[in-house]
Amino acid sequence: GQQVMQIPQYQHVQEGEDFTTYCNSSTTLSNIQWYKQRPGGHPVFLIQLVKSGEVKKQKRLTFQFGEAKKNSSLHITATQTTDVGTYFCAGPPDSNYQLIWGAGTKLIIKP
Amino acid sequence: AAGVIQSPRHLIKEKRETATLKCYPIPRHDTVYWYQQGPGQDPQFLISFYEKMQSDKGSIPDRFSAQQFSDYHSELNMSSLELGDSALYFCASSGRPENEKLFFGSGTQLSVL
Numbered sequence: 001g002q003q004v005m006q007i008p009q010y011q012h013v014q015e016g017e018d019f020t021t022y023c024n025s026s027t028t029l030s031n032i033q034w035y036k037q038r039p040g041g042h043p044v045f046l047i048q049l050v051k052s053g054e055v056k057k058q059k060r061l062t063f064q065f066g067e068a069k070k071n072s073s074l075h076i077t078a079t080q081t082t083d084v085g086t087y088f089c090a091g092p093p094d095s096n097y098q099l100i101w102g103a104g105t106k107l108i109i110k111p
Numbered sequence: 112a113a114g115v116i117q118s119p120r121h122l123i124k125e126k127r128e129t130a131t132l133k134c135y136p137i138p139r140h141d142t143v144y145w146y147q148q149g150p151g152q153d154p155q156f157l158i159s160f161y162e163k164m165q166s167d168k169g170s171i172p173d174r175f176s177a178q179q180f181s182d183y184h185s186e187l188n189m190s191s192l193e194l195g196d197s198a199l200y201f202c203a204s205s206g207r208p209e210n211e212k213l214f215f216g217s218g219t220q221l222s223v224l
Contacts, residue, residue: 033212042201042215043154088153098167099213101153 002027002093006102014110019076021087021105029091032065032072033099038085046074046087081109113137115216117202123222124192132187132219136204142166143185144213145177146201154201160185189221197223 004025013019023032031050035043047056049065049072056063062075072089086104093100116135124130136143142161146154147170156169160179171177174192179185189196199220203213 035213042217043203043213045212045214048212096167098156098159098169101156103153 002100004089004091004100004102006089006105008105009103010106010108012108012110013079015081016078019079019083019107020073021089021107022071022073023089023102024071025091025093025100026070027093028069029100030069030094032069032089032091034063034072034074035088035090036085037088037104041085043088076107079107079109083107084109115202115204115214117200117216117219119219120217121220121222123224125224126192126194128192128223130189130192130221132189132200132202132221134185134187134202134204134216136183136185136202137206137214140204140206140214141183142205143179143183144203144205145171145185145187146203146215148199148201148218150198157187192223194223197221 004023006023031048033048034046036046037043047063052069053067054065060077064073076083086106088104089102090099118133144159145157147157148154157171158177159167163179175189177187199218201215201218203215205211205213
């Protein structure tokens with residue numbers, strides 16, 4: 001079936017280091033959305049990318065959507081403790097509306 | 112700004128009991144989604160409604176049913192509860208049916224004992 005693979009499952013970083021999570025879909029997506037879920041919280045929408053090859057930035061966060069609209073990445077520069085949480089990608093295949101979710105990447109800041 | 116409201120926040124039930132979860136979407140949002148999230152897992156889509164009609168169905172067990180009412184609030188009814196139903200249940204709403212960004216409620220933590 002249609003699925004979105006997201007790696008890594010966990011990433012431990014020192015505060016100030018960079019963080020990247022990758023998503024790869026088995027099918028072309030009409031858009032890709034990124035959500036952040038803090039521990040004990042609910043998913044919060046971060047951004048949506050629609051165009052092939054699109055790159056968007058939000059302060060220290062950089063989001064990319066691949067040329068084939070099948071992969072995406074989120075890169076955080078110089079992580080801070082407020083970045084802790086699980087980052088999910090999700091997107092609807094071209095063929096229907098329902099979002100397919102990646103398994104999430106948990107960002108952990110080492111003490 | 113108004114957010115998605117879910118009730119109750121926590122619910123404890125015993126096996127074979129029933130439970131009803133409620134969701135009030137953001138005003139003027141016409142699409143509601145229900146998700147189930149187990150510990151350390153991604154949200155699993157259960158069912159969605161657009162303009163009070165079921166628009167899509169995911170991995171919702173036959174023991175569960177849901178509906179969206181005329182005021183756009185939605186209820187998820189869960190019967191014959193099993194231990195494996197223990198999870199966080201999120202409701203989300205959006206303003207369009209084409210899965211534009213979702214706004215999630217704070218969730219209902221269901222524990223089945």
